[in-house]
Amino acid sequence: MSDAATLELLDNLGKRAQAAETFEGWDQFFEGAEQIIYEQREHNESISESVVLKVEQLCEELLTQYPLIVRYWKRYVAMEYQLRGIEASLKLLRGALHIFSSSSELWCDYLSIIINNKLEASTTIKNLFEQAIDTCGRQFLSHPLWDSYLKWLVSFNGESEAYFKSLLKVVQIPLYEYSKYHKALIDSLQHENSKGKVKVLLGVSSEEELYQTVDHICNRTQEATNKRWPYESLIKQPFFTFEEPSDDELNNWNSYLDFEETHGDKNQVIALYERCLIPCSRLESFWIRYTNWFQRSNENEIDQLMAIFRRGSDLFLPPDRLKFRYMFAEYLSKTSDVNVAAALNIFHTMFKKLPGNSEVVRYYLQLILQHRKGHNFISELQIVLEQVCRRNDNKRAILNSIENQDLLKLLEILNKKTITAVLTLLIKHFWTFGERDHVELPRNIFLSYYQHEFLRSSIPFWDLFFKFECIEKSNTNLTNVVNHVSNSQRVSTVQKSNILGAYRDCTLNNLFAEGPFPNINQRSMSVAMTRLLNAEIIFLELKAGIPRETKDFVESDKRLFQENGHSGIAIEKQPSITNVSNFRKSIFEESSPASLPTFKNVEKAAQPVRFEI
């Protein structure tokens, strides 16, 4: 195969794997790449640099997106070994461990390569082992790592003090194979020499005390293991998968974490969080839980907390998880004023990834308001709003009138979807900070923007408008809002029914009452009547299994509309009779045969029926 063809093949496999997000897709990619390397080796051909680079690039891309899959790291390392030799593959493993340090399997691989090839000095190896034990040694199934450490210690220096130090460490950790280490410890007490070392390490003098202490440790560990077993036995999927773990699995992690948080020591809790964040790495709630716990229990370890925040927001969580990132930003801004810039930077990255998300803008504005508001923030924000919605020609003059640098940055990225956040924030500001009887200011903003095309489908805007008029009790405006929303083509049916439901409660509760709600007028009467049961119907539709997602809703709306011939939407052409008999007319009143049937679209009749519900 020519290089060009090989490159194309690899590219295709890589793209497919990326798009598929299944193990099959990834397997196919790795098999393809391995096959190419194998064949070229077979024919004793050297592999061209461009192919090598391609393989590396694709592997990097895949594993950057999903860095927590051990077996693909292993295959990548194996390929790298074939392509570039041992040094490179070791470097790669080091990189993998940097991102995925909670994998004891990768640690074992890394260390066994180093030991087998005698690549490092023994002190370095010992340090690496200690590092591995620190990060993974408390995992319930970490015995392979402990085994290889203990084995290495013995082979290196016999049953030395270092060996017993580690042995005494492992016997205190609740592990699946805890009894193996207990036995090893008790066995070693047969030898006087070992006994002496253990005595010293445990700080006991008499034989009796020694056995008592060892017994005590072993019993305590056994008990701790048994307590954890009910949770451990329910973990069916400790590894990463593309699908979200099942509810049972998640509940188990949560109750296990509850248990550790109340019973375990700090390191045990951290170890469990790190384990849990392998299968649950894409679930925001666990990251939030982790950082919340960490802040509560480890107040002084700011660097470690930052690292957790960074990992969650930069490496693992999908871009649209805003809450965790917002927590991070908030934490940063609270630590010091210098960090506010870093916090705002988090949002600048998000603007790029989620250009149409008004929530990001909302969080951003909140952060500025809380930490670097400046003097004319609100009036400058109004200028920003005006500029985006009205497209003032004299842009330069506008830019000059805004001093706040953060707002200038915001102005660059605002668009018709995100402007909602600015508008609602302004209204809320005037509404909540205004005088009690001065509702005209926020109301005027509503009134001057509600017809703007950018806001036609903005749910936050219409929700707020509805709530505002509900509380400020302008019946006419309220009715207008409801009419506007219910006639809008761009608001989803669910949202409509929410607002209509709220409107029904609001008006019926206050029907006939004196005061701000006068007798229901003719117009809202018809709204209440014709739409009264709308909400129930939507619920039924949902129950009937019509899709919940908004985009699918549009689809099913279209389907329903097609069926009922809604104007303005292309109607599916169906065969029909154009002179259908009058169903209600009695056949005893007819004296001559009906006209011959005439048709429309009868040619469609032979086609299969497209309608499914």
Place this chain on the structure above:
Amino acid sequence: MSWEELSAVVAENPNDFKSWEKLISSAEQINGGIVKASSDEDKELLRILYQNFLVQFPLCEQYWINYALWEFKLGETEKAKDIFRKSLTTLPRSLLIWVAYAKFMIDVETNRDKLHNQVLEKGRRMIGLHFYSHLYYDVYLDYLKSEDYKRYVFLLRRILEIPLYHYSKYFKLWFKLIENSDMEGITLIINEDDLKSWGHMGLQDLKVKLRKTYIDLYITTQYHTFKLWNLEKKLTHSNYFSASPLQEITRNDWVSYVLFAYTQSMANPHTKNQHLPYVNDQFFLTVIERCLIVTGTYQDFWLIYAAYYLRKNMVQQAKEQLLRGIYLNPILNVDLRIQLVDLYLITKEVQKAHSVIVELYSFLPNSYEVFLKYLTVERLAQKDFDLLKEFQDKLEAMQSTEYEAQFDYLFADILRYDIPVEKLPDLFEKYDTKSSLIYWKSYLSLNILYLKSLKKFEAIKTLALERVNPKLKDDLEEHIRGIFY
């Protein structure tokens, strides 16, 4: 079980369908079986049993029919007719009853006009669009074939346009009719105008051309039959009332079908030239009534039925359907009654609304929804009704009961009533040891959005974050954020 034992069982538990069935069949067998010559006492017993049974299970079509036919067997033809008529007011579009009624009336009704207009044609209008109405059409056609051949052909021609389970059977009949017709027979199939417009042609050519035209009709009807079949096929097992609970999936399939018919009936008038046989109200009414025979003891379908009339601005009919539903539903299905109350309020019939809600409230004093509606109506019914006091009393009464969490929502809803907001802080303050999220949310809203007191708000915020259920603290913080940003 003996007759006495069975009657004791149903007296004890009137919902025990199986025992009722046994009881009725044993009454039918009493003293060697009920016949015309049986004692008045035995006959009366059977009647009373049927009547009571049908009060309990009015959706059992077959029992209505059996009851009517018993009267007929006992020589009481007029009584039988009355029972049929009564059953059709309860279940106006029951296919089963119409078929039995038509058969029965063909046998006994001597007044042909009456038979044609008040039975056969009326039935056709009521259930002629039913997917399985071949059962009815077969009886009808059979009758016409011997009595009025011309109308037999006319009816057959009408049926061809309707999507039916057995549509092809009628096309076969029709094509055979064309095939076997002589020149005179043809004049029942095609009218003079159409014949003229086709110009002069021989009998065979005419038949070929007719056949071709009706093949187009055949495939058109077939198309729509298939379309309905998509929905029908899921419901083939669900055509009659059953005393056992309906499966969720069946219920959903009925919802799909009813909503389909609903959207058809709501078609935009501009596109009504689509001329589908089922783009009309009759189709919806046929489907919903048919569905309600199966699902009448569930409230969802009555709500759709009422919604249908509301969309058409026919409030009176909407109320009537709700009343029918209320009669068939257990009192725990409160939605129907609450909806009816709403309708009474809109049409300003406060007294009627009042009597419905007071009864409901007395049955279900711990239902939050019912309580709120009760307040609304009471206040409209009595000028000096003290709403705030009512709220206070209820909150007090519900404290430390299992309903407390539910009634915490009162704090949110209280804001929606037009009680002067100045009166509310005292009430809220009294409960500030609560951990309920909705309470704290509402308390905060009250201060910032209604009373516009930022200072007070800040003070309560501190308190709220301290006292709210720790698991819900995040939600509360999010809510507070949403007030300002």
